[in-house]
Amino acid sequence: MQNLIEPDKRVDELAHAVIGAAIEVHRHLGPGFLENIYEEALCIELEAIPFERQKEISVLYKGRPIGKHRVDLLVGQSLMVELKAIEALAEIHTAQVISYLKATGLTLGLLINFNVSILKNGIQRVAYTNNNAGSWRSLRLGG
Numbered sequence: 001m002q003n004l005i006e007p008d009k010r011v012d013e014l015a016h017a018v019i020g021a022a023i024e025v026h027r028h029l030g031p032g033f034l035e036n037i038y039e040e041a042l043c044i045e046l047e048a049i050p051f052e053r054q055k056e057i058s059v060l061y062k063g064r065p066i067g068k069h070r071v072d073l074l075v076g077q078s079l080m081v082e083l084k085a086i087e088a089l090a091e092i093h094t095a096q097v098i099s100y101l102k103a104t105g106l107t108l109g110l111l112i113n114f115n116v117s118i119l120k121n122g123i124q125r126v127a128y129t130n131n132n133a134g135s136w137r138s139l140r141l142g143g
Contacts, residue, residue: 007078007108007127014049014079015110019123021045022112026119035085038114039072042083051075057103071100080109084122089113094126101128 007015025041043053055074059067073081082097089111097109107129113122 010076011078011108014076015108015125017049018042018046018073018075018079018081018110019112022114022123023119026114029114031085031115031117033085033114035083035114038085039083042073046073046075049075050077052077057100059103069100069103071104074104078106078108080104080106082109082111084111084113085115086113087115089122089124094124097124097126098128101126 021042022045024045025038029038029041039053043051052074054070054072056068056070058065059069071080072083075081080097080100082093082100084093093111093113097111101107101109107127109126109128111124111126112119116122
């Protein structure tokens with residue numbers, strides 16, 4: 001069994017802050033809106049934390065830049081947050097977060113789906129270790 005490296009304490013604290021802010025947004029808005037509504041509200045909740053919205057990242061192929069992509073939120077320059085407002089999260093959404101983590105060199109991402117009755121059921125924490133095996137681990141908070 002491989003040893004997976006957990007993100008550092010600072011990144012974990014940012015994740016907890018973002019989850020708390022997302023819960024507050026969901027408490028006020030509930031499910032049913034488009035993703036951009038939740039993104040706007042979450043940005044209001046995160047005003048005290050440094051973050052970049054729709055952060056452009058370079059995509060490399062074998063060390064060569066081949067294009068640009070945007071991630072929903074980059075918090076504290078160390079936590080990637082991908083927002084959704086869909087019926088259910090699928091494996092492809094986790095794979096998307098892993099690809100973003102690889103592209104940015106970050107170790108932790110949150111995948112948050114606001115289109116659920118209880119938000120903890122829509123939050124997935126994705127940790128990625130950039131080692132030879134490209135290890136990753138995903139944990140859905142709501143089980």
